[in-house]
Amino acid sequence: MVKIMNLLPLIVVYPLIMAIIFNYIYKSKVIRILALLMALSLIILPFLGSYGTYFFGAHGMESGLISGIAYIFNPAKQIIIFTLMLIGSLVLITGIGEKRVNGLFVSLLLMGLASVSAVVLADDLFNIYVFYEIVAIVQTGLVIASGTEKAYKSAFRYMIMGNMAGSLLLLGIAFLLSATGTLNISDMHNYLANNPATPTIYGGLLMLIIGLCYGSGLPPFHTVKADIYARAKPFVASMLQTYSKAILVAIMLVILKLFGGLSYFNTAHGALIALSIFGMVFGVVMALLQSDYKKLLSYHAISQVGYVAAGLAIGTPLGIVAGIFHAINNFIYKSALFLGAHIVSQKKSSNLAKLGGLLPIMPTVAFMILCAKLAISGVPPFNGFQSKLLLAEAAMNVNMPELAIIMILVSVGTFVSMMKAFYLIFLKPCSEEQIKEYKTTKVSKYSIFSLAVLTILCILLGIYPDIVINQITPYANEIGRIWTL
Amino acid sequence: MILYYDINYDIILILYPIIEIAIILLILVMNMDLQLASFITAGILAIVGLYGVFFVDNVLKKIIALSALGNGVNLTLIAIGYKAGGIVPIKMPSMEFTMFATKAVYPLPQALVLTNIVIEASMLAIMLALSIVFYKKYKTLKASIILKED
Amino acid sequence: MEYDKFQKQMEKEKHGDGISVGAGLTGELTLYSFLVMSVLLLSRVFSDILFAVIGISIIGIAISFMPMLFKFNRENSNHINMQLFWVSVFVGILSVVIYFAK
Numbered sequence: 001m002v003k004i005m006n007l008l009p010l011i012v013v014y015p016l017i018m019a020i021i022f023n024y025i026y027k028s029k030v031i032r033i034l035a036l037l038m039a040l041s042l043i044i045l046p047f048l049g050s051y052g053t054y055f056f057g058a059h060g061m062e063s064g065l066i067s068g069i070a071y072i073f074n075p076a077k078q079i080i081i082f083t084l085m086l087i088g089s090l091v092l093i094t095g096i097g098e099k100r101v102n103g104l105f106v107s108l109l110l111m112g113l114a115s116v117s118a119v120v121l122a123d124d125l126f127n128i129y130v131f132y133e134i135v136a137i138v139q140t141g142l143v144i145a146s147g148t149e150k151a152y153k154s155a156f157r158y159m160i161m162g163n164m165a166g167s168l169l170l171l172g173i174a175f176l177l178s179a180t181g182t183l184n185i186s187d188m189h190n191y192l193a194n195n196p197a198t199p200t201i202y203g204g205l206l207m208l209i210i211g212l213c214y215g216s217g218l219p220p221f222h223t224v225k226a227d228i229y230a231r232a233k234p235f236v237a238s239m240l241q242t243y244s245k246a247i248l249v250a251i252m253l254v255i256l257k258l259f260g261g262l263s264y265f266n267t268a269h270g271a272l273i274a275l276s277i278f279g280m281v282f283g284v285v286m287a288l289l290q291s292d293y294k295k296l297l298s299y300h301a302i303s304q305v306g307y308v309a310a311g312l313a314i315g316t317p318l319g320i321v322a323g324i325f326h327a328i329n330n331f332i333y334k335s336a337l338f339l340g341a342h343i344v345s346q347k348k349s350s351n352l353a354k355l356g357g358l359l360p361i362m363p364t365v366a367f368m369i370l371c372a373k374l375a376i377s378g379v380p381p382f383n384g385f386q387s388k389l390l391l392a393e394a395a396m397n398v399n400m401p402e403l404a405i406i407m408i409l410v411s412v413g414t415f416v417s418m419m420k421a422f423y424l425i426f427l428k429p430c431s432e433e434q435i436k437e438y439k440t441t442k443v444s445k446y447s448i449f450s451l452a453v454l455t456i457l458c459i460l461l462g463i464y465p466d467i468v469i470n471q472i473t474p475y476a477n478e479i480g481r482i483w484t485l
Numbered sequence: 486m487i488l489y490y491d492i493n494y495d496i497i498l499i500l501y502p503i504i505e506i507a508i509i510l511l512i513l514v515m516n517m518d519l520q521l522a523s524f525i526t527a528g529i530l531a532i533v534g535l536y537g538v539f540f541v542d543n544v545l546k547k548i549i550a551l552s553a554l555g556n557g558v559n560l561t562l563i564a565i566g567y568k569a570g571g572i573v574p575i576k577m578p579s580m581e582f583t584m585f586a587t588k589a590v591y592p593l594p595q596a597l598v599l600t601n602i603v604i605e606a607s608m609l610a611i612m613l614a615l616s617i618v619f620y621k622k623y624k625t626l627k628a629s630i631i632l633k634e635d
Numbered sequence: 636m637e638y639d640k641f642q643k644q645m646e647k648e649k650h651g652d653g654i655s656v657g658a659g660l661t662g663e664l665t666l667y668s669f670l671v672m673s674v675l676l677l678s679r680v681f682s683d684i685l686f687a688v689i690g691i692s693i694i695g696i697a698i699s700f701m702p703m704l705f706k707f708n709r710e711n712s713n714h715i716n717m718q719l720f721w722v723s724v725f726v727g728i729l730s731v732v733i734y735f736a737k
Contacts, residue, residue, distance in 0.1 A: 126597060154695070160612070163551045223717075281666065285666050349550045400676050405672055409665055
């Protein structure tokens with residue numbers, strides 16, 4: 001049976017091939033032109049394939065069991081990958097504006113984009129493991145590329161944890177493989193639903209959760225993750241946090257798909273909700289204490305991971321819609337904030353104590369950063385409000401008002417620290433010399449362009465949230481299960 | 486929290502080769518099941534690895550421990566796919582299907598192991614390179630000095 | 636907890652100006668209310684009187700230890716031993732929860 005050639009695998013294959021090519025280019029000018037072309041072509045990729053289930057490896061279904069690599073493509077995954085690619089291309093465009101453009105940077109970024117989209121698309125644990133590890137290596141590489149000693153140290157910490165968590169994840173996959181005899185997620189779910197639980201399956205679940213925590217930066221790995229966001233260049237950090245959040249969504253959905261509705265999943269379910277609450281609170285409390293703008297933003301990234309994880313861990317259809325929608329919003333406004341931090345640190349530094357009085361120098365940038373700040377704290381006309389409302393509603397629907405209250409409290413903390421940063425950067429009075437210094441340094445137009453695109457998206461999704469929600473809802477109804485406490 | 490790092494835990498690692506020798510003796514003398522023996526070895530390797538990562542205060546030893554952990558996981562995977570008297574899972578045209586299906590070993594774990602080896606080699610290479618950089622600067626390999634709070 | 640003591644402590648950690656102290660206080664209150672809310676949630680989930688009593692006593696003890704923020708900050712530092720310690724604690728608790736819960 002011959003199918004018409006489908007272009008879906010291009011999402012993974014095209015950036016990977018281009019990553020290899022970019023590796024061998026040294027001339028800055030050539031890289032600039034090619035990277036611009038790449039940035040334009042990345043956005044088209046998610047619209048090439050048609051929806052459905054794909055099998056690669058020429059075997060397809062054999063006696064009811066799936067053999068070979070399986071991908072599932074549906075509107076929800078399409079919109080996640082589209083946002084991912086959009087932010088990837090905006091970061092590439094920002095990177096073009098840098099003084100020295102490195103081919104290695106572009107190639108690492110493309111490799112990460114390809115692997116994260118593969119993790120989102122894949123329907124078997126083998127693929128997920130392989131690309132998960134590649135993302136870990138890519139993130140380390142991007143941090144090391146910033147070239148400072150602190151970056152090396154944080155990369156080393158990240159690798160120690162990463163190697164350990166990666167090995168444990170593989171051990172979990174091995175446990176699940178020995179218990180069920182397959183790595184395909186749909187087959188594995190069928191097996192798990194029809195057979196009694198064994199200790200091996202518990203072990204697999206535990207290790208999957210540890211892998212999830214590392215990949216997304218939930219506690220106990222939040223300090224490592226916040227470190228690498230803070231030590232990378234800010235516009236690279238916007239890409240790093242996007243990778244982590246996409247991996248969180250993908251692996252959390254895998255766990256829900258595998259174990260959702262099974263009786264022994266209840267305690268693990270509770271543990272996931274607890275981890276997400278820890279993520280929210282630890283992130284925001286640490287962020288309130290920081291005096292470095294990059295570090296403040298990176299702890300907020302952890303806190304937002306907690307929100308997304310809470311929505312997904314609730315596991316009802318509404319919770320999953322809220323979680324994925326919040327993840328997409330989060331890609332957008334958090335990247336905008338990191339790009340804003342890039343512009344600010346180009347002006348002087350990212351240390352909040354040294355900054356001040358930037359508002360009259362660049363009012364439009366300040367306005368756009370303010371928009372992103374309001375979006376992250378959940379103020380009505382922006383997209384953060386819509387998803388946080390949905391999250392609180394989902395928490396209320398499962399009869400957990402405490403979770404909703406914690407979400408609102410964390411929102412308040414986010415607002416306070418964001419306004420603190422805004423005051424210290426833009427409003428605090430500063431000396432005449434500093435203003436002269438500001439006027440001499442120039443900001444690249446490319447980063448302002450990227451920031452503007454993201455801000456417009458923030459407002460657009462805040463006014464018309466249905467664009468995204470309607471796409472996610474069918475998939476969430478398929479996975480989610482209704483329950484109350 | 487720092488207190489329990491003051492004791493030197495490296496001594497316990499000596500236990501590992503002793504246990505290994507004991508298992509080899511069990512296989513040779515007592516005819517122990519190979520799969521079981523490799524599961525036990527894998528478990529010991531993984532535990533030693535985790536132990537080394539958590540407790541040993543030396544960057545290089547941490548890397549060695551990570552590789553031990555990875556090898557333990559690899560051995561677990563291989564032991565899952567093990568079949569006594571199995572054949573290579575490539576179906577030749579001359580083979581009967583039922584014979585092939587009953588005798589061939591399970592190829593999926595081996596594919597996973599291959600992937601894991603490649604990934605781990607690259608990760609450990611980066612880590613070793615970074616530890617050279619750190620050693621040049623700090624003239625020591627103590628993790629609690631190199632990777633202290635900053 | 637007194638405001639003056641809190642401010643002095645904040646100045647020691649180089650967050651002396653007014654807005655940073657305010658942010659620190661918000662963090663402290665967030666931490667405390669998170670504790671209260673999680674105790675409420677847990678006692679409701681397990682619906683155990685003993686658990687509720689212990690929880691309320693934890694809330695009471697926490698109020699007497701009040702600037703918890705600085706201890707919390709120290710535990711969340713990026714010293715490698717601290718990170719590995721908390722990883723081992725979390726992994727241990729997770730495995731206990733998943734294996735041995737009812």
